[in-house]
Amino acid sequence: MTMKIMVAIKRVVDYAVKIRVKPDKTGVVTQNVKMSMNPFCEIALEEALRIRESAAAASEVVAVTIGPSHSVDTLRTGLAMGADRGIHVDSAASLYPLSVAKILRKLVQIENPSLLILGKQAIDDDCNQTGQMLAGLLNWPQGTFASKVVLDKEKQVATVDREVDDGIETVCLNLPAVITTDLRLNQPRYATLPNIMKAKSKPIKKFTPEELNVEIKSDLEIVQVTEPPKRKAGIIVSSVDELIDKLKHEANVI
Amino acid sequence: MPNPNGRATLGFRLRSLRRPTYPPLFPSATPSSRFTLHGKCNDVVRREYHQVPSFFNSLTNFSQTRIWGVGIQRKCYGSIAGLVQRNPGFSKLNDDDVRCFEAILGAKNVVQDEDKLVASNADWMHKYKGSSKLLLQPRTTDQVSQILKYCNSRCLAVVPQGGNTGLVGGSVPVFDEVIVSLSSMNKIISFDKVSGILVCEAGCILENIMSFLDNEGFIMPLDLGAKGSCQIGGNVSTNAGGLRLVRYGSLHGNVLGVEAVLANGTVLDMLKTLRKDNTGYDLKHLFIGSEGSLGIVTKVSILTPPKLSSVNVAFLACKDYSSCQKLLQEAKRKLGEILSAFEFLDGQSMNLVLNHLDGARNPLPTLHDYYVLIETTGSDESSDKQKLEAFLLGSMENELISDGVLAQDINQASSFWHLREGISEALMRAGAVYKYDLSIPVEHLYNIVEEMRSRLGNTANVIGYGHLGDGNLHLNISTPHYDDKILSQIEPFVYEWTSKHRGSISAEHGLGLMKANEIFYSKSRETVQLMASIKNLLDPNHILNPYKVLPHSLIS
Numbered sequence: 039m040t041m042k043i044m045v046a047i048k049r050v051v052d053y054a055v056k057i058r059v060k061p062d063k064t065g066v067v068t069q070n071v072k073m074s075m076n077p078f079c080e081i082a083l084e085e086a087l088r089i090r091e092s093a094a095a096a097s098e099v100v101a102v103t104i105g106p107s108h109s110v111d112t113l114r115t116g117l118a119m120g121a122d123r124g125i126h127v128d129s130a131a132s133l134y135p136l137s138v139a140k141i142l143r144k145l146v147q148i149e150n151p152s153l154l155i156l157g158k159q160a161i162d163d164d165c166n167q168t169g170q171m172l173a174g175l176l177n178w179p180q181g182t183f184a185s186k187v188v189l190d191k192e193k194q195v196a197t198v199d200r201e202v203d204d205g206i207e208t209v210c211l212n213l214p215a216v217i218t219t220d221l222r223l224n225q226p227r228y229a230t231l232p233n234i235m236k237a238k239s240k241p242i243k244k245f246t247p248e249e250l251n252v253e254i255k256s257d258l259e260i261v262q263v264t265e266p267p268k269r270k271a272g273i274i275v276s277s278v279d280e281l282i283d284k285l286k287h288e289a290n291v292i
Numbered sequence: 293m294p295n296p297n298g299r300a301t302l303g304f305r306l307r308s309l310r311r312p313t314y315p316p317l318f319p320s321a322t323p324s325s326r327f328t329l330h331g332k333c334n335d336v337v338r339r340e341y342h343q344v345p346s347f348f349n350s351l352t353n354f355s356q357t358r359i360w361g362v363g364i365q366r367k368c369y370g371s372i373a374g375l376v377q378r379n380p381g382f383s384k385l386n387d388d389d390v391r392c393f394e395a396i397l398g399a400k401n402v403v404q405d406e407d408k409l410v411a412s413n414a415d416w417m418h419k420y421k422g423s424s425k426l427l428l429q430p431r432t433t434d435q436v437s438q439i440l441k442y443c444n445s446r447c448l449a450v451v452p453q454g455g456n457t458g459l460v461g462g463s464v465p466v467f468d469e470v471i472v473s474l475s476s477m478n479k480i481i482s483f484d485k486v487s488g489i490l491v492c493e494a495g496c497i498l499e500n501i502m503s504f505l506d507n508e509g510f511i512m513p514l515d516l517g518a519k520g521s522c523q524i525g526g527n528v529s530t531n532a533g534g535l536r537l538v539r540y541g542s543l544h545g546n547v548l549g550v551e552a553v554l555a556n557g558t559v560l561d562m563l564k565t566l567r568k569d570n571t572g573y574d575l576k577h578l579f580i581g582s583e584g585s586l587g588i589v590t591k592v593s594i595l596t597p598p599k600l601s602s603v604n605v606a607f608l609a610c611k612d613y614s615s616c617q618k619l620l621q622e623a624k625r626k627l628g629e630i631l632s633a634f635e636f637l638d639g640q641s642m643n644l645v646l647n648h649l650d651g652a653r654n655p656l657p658t659l660h661d662y663y664v665l666i667e668t669t670g671s672d673e674s675s676d677k678q679k680l681e682a683f684l685l686g687s688m689e690n691e692l693i694s695d696g697v698l699a700q701d702i703n704q705a706s707s708f709w710h711l712r713e714g715i716s717e718a719l720m721r722a723g724a725v726y727k728y729d730l731s732i733p734v735e736h737l738y739n740i741v742e743e744m745r746s747r748l749g750n751t752a753n754v755i756g757y758g759h760l761g762d763g764n765l766h767l768n769i770s771t772p773h774y775d776d777k778i779l780s781q782i783e784p785f786v787y788e789w790t791s792k793h794r795g796s797i798s799a800e801h802g803l804g805l806m807k808a809n810e811i812f813y814s815k816s817r818e819t820v821q822l823m824a825s826i827k828n829l830l831d832p833n834h835i836l837n838p839y840k841v842l843p844h845s846l847i848s
């Protein structure tokens with residue numbers, strides 16, 4: 039039996055970029071700012087590739103991105119990392135987790151993957167909802183915050199270690215299933231030149247939300263985006279006495 | 293259980309990758325006595341030293357003594373440090389001196405505490421160690437002026453110190469010189485967003501200036517591995533080259549003005565903020581690269597380029613050195629205006645980094661003999677990337693590149709840079725290191741590495757890396773311990789070889805103490821003599837950074 043893995047990837051402001059809030063407080067500045075693949079999505083894709091490479095446990099890895107036309111660049115990165123083909127759902131509208139989950143559900147119905155891997159969250163909106171909503175919509179089991187994934191192809195079961203507050207929780211999922219990835223799952227590979235070259239000829243299928251019959255709307259309204267309050271600069275005290283004095287009289291903590 | 297959430301935690305991961313943390317200045321490992329100045333070399337010193345003339349040398353004696361300079365360094369293969377004797381012309385520090393400095397600076401900025409002096413007495417490599425009893429921390433140009441005026445009148449020797457990351461023993465005292473640290477002069481004075489001209493005090497740490505400029509949408513025209521500690525005053529004084537020189541040129545072009553204090557306390561205000569100013573001799577250049585031997589740099593004005601939004605970094609493997617060289621030629625043509633760095637490391641450098649540097653990971657699936665890091669900086673992400681990709685794929689087809697990776701995000705780019713920038717640190721962790729910083733015409737550049745390797749056999753790990761785009765090789769010889777026998781195999785061979793190929797024995801690190809006597813390998817007698825005359829003119833008592841830069845025979 040051949041097995042297909044679908045991975046969702048998102049283009050976000052590179053996490054090493056210092057975020058600036060727009061003066062009108064409607065969002066963050068994205069113009070002339072370096073955009074890259076969401077790091078958790080990179081980890082998701084890496085995991086899919088490793089599963090494909092390990093004893094041919096999967097035959098195909100399909101990378102999906104939803105977003106404006108530039109998202110194709112990110113998709114190409116995914117293909118250069120090793121995904122077999124791509125799907126781009128072209129939408130310039132603001133997307134919220136529920137819309138994304140609905141689009142992904144449609145694509146699952148078209149592609150029929152046995153496993154869906156997503157990042158646990160995107161570092162732009164930090165929602166951490168898409169994977170869970172998607173599992174709900176599909177009525178599939180979910181293993182979120184995965185720090186280890188072991189796949190049994192024969193039994194069609196995925197064993198997932200999850201990072202939870204009091205340690206590691208291990209869950210067994212019957213396939214098909216949804217997995218979302220945590221930071222420590224793996225270290226993603228780099229895009230090598232031969233693979234970048236190959237990626238240029240890999241197919242990318244295009245859809246629009248309308249073609250998939252998904253209406254993009256949101257019940258949320260963003261009221262305001264502001265920067266966190268600036269921390270006051272610290273001071274260097276010159277003696278223990280001065281420290282005690284300040285703790286007593288200025289900080290009023292002792 | 294830590295739950296890494298989004299940007300904040302990831303940011304930490306990046307920072308820990310990007311910033312090499314240097315080993316503390318004074319670990320328990322003690323450098324071999326050869327490199328401390330009162331070591332076992334003293335016998336050699338005495339035998340050789342009688343030839344060196346006395347301190348207050350008149351100008352007319354120079355041509356005579358110069359010959360000795362050559363003679364000495366040819367005859368004695370030992371470390372230069374071992375050859376120096378304290379100049380008896382210098383006074384010894386006394387309590388009155390200290391009181392006087394306290395009156396100028398306030399007691400807090402006059403440091404005598406031995407523990408605090410330890411770090412300032414030893415260099416970054418733990419190779420050179422002085423025994424200064426006094427560290428001064430002026431906060432203003434006027435204080436620097438008063439300090440120098442006093443030292444000059446008392447004939448107290450002075451070593452100007454910036455971030456103390458210099459690699460040639462220039463930034464630490466040789467004996468008991470008073471250390472004048474610029475660290476407290478760390479204010480940014482002005483920044484003009486239209487012209488990109490920054491004026492700041494000499495003690496500003498390079499990385500702090502970089503982050504200041506980043507907020508303004510500009511970058512420094514220089515970048516180097518020591519950015520977290522080195523100061524702009526130190527960079528200017530060593531005419532530091534670094535990683536962006538191939539794009540933005542040297543500090544002789546980018547520094548527009550300097551304020552410097554001469555040995556007698558005179559403040560030279562040459563702090564212009566003009567790109568063009570042809571009025572007489574451009575004396576600021578005397579202070580760029582003179583390693584604190586002519587004056588103390590207190591302020592700098594510097595031209596900074598705008599920060600461009602699109603930066604791409606590729607890490608490549610080449611099968612042989614000649615491919616690296618051809619790749620450079622091609623890159624200059626095909627990447628043209630967007631090429632911002634072309635760095636080179638050999639397989640031995642890579643192994644060293646992978647074995648000794650935290651967080652280092654080979655970006656390529658296999659090991660190779662030669663690696664090149666290419667960075668492009670431009671204003672249009674998609675066209676820049678296209679251009680670079682086309683160049684790289686083309687070079688792969690031509691077999692100039694055997695494998696390679698292209699960073700897909702800033703983190704990946706940083707981790708490629710980490711490999712190149714972390715070599716110095718990895719060398720430090722690997723044991724003893726002999727560092728040579730050579731300019732050699734690119735086509736011969738790697739030959740010296742191979743010759744050195746066959747000379748030393750398996751007694752040492754010889755590695756070559758550097759700024760290939762500028763014809764600058766860092767030849768480093770790593771051994772478990774410092775060893776005179778190995779040193780005698782390296783020097784003077786390395787200098788002779790470089791001289792024969794019309795190279796420079798110091799591309800960017802300067803001469804410092806390490807190579808003061810070797811200057812003739814790269815400069816003619818007449819030139820060096822003029823340098824000595826300038827030194828005599830500006831610092832007649834030779835109190836500024838003694839024993840460094842110029843041959844001891846001329847300046848003793």
Ligand SMILES: Cc1cc2nc3c(=O)[nH]c(=O)nc-3n(C[C@H](O)[C@H](O)[C@H](O)COP(=O)(O)OP(=O)(O)OC[C@H]3O[C@@H](n4cnc5c(N)ncnc54)[C@H](O)[C@@H]3O)c2cc1C
Nearest residue numbers: 454455456457458462463517523525526532533534584589
């Ligand atoms: C990891 C590492 C990487 C490096 N990479 C490079 C590189 O790529 N390119 C390169 O060129 N160099 C490099 N260097 C060496 C480089 O020379 C220094 O890092 C830097 O330029 C010196 O600055 P500093 O503030 O540390 O000066 P110091 O080390 O304190 O001093 C250097 C010299 O300048 C003098 N000096 C310092 N400040 C002043 C001042 N205000 N006025 C007058 N004289 C002064 C000192 O007396 C001394 O002679 C590297 C060093 C390290 C440790």
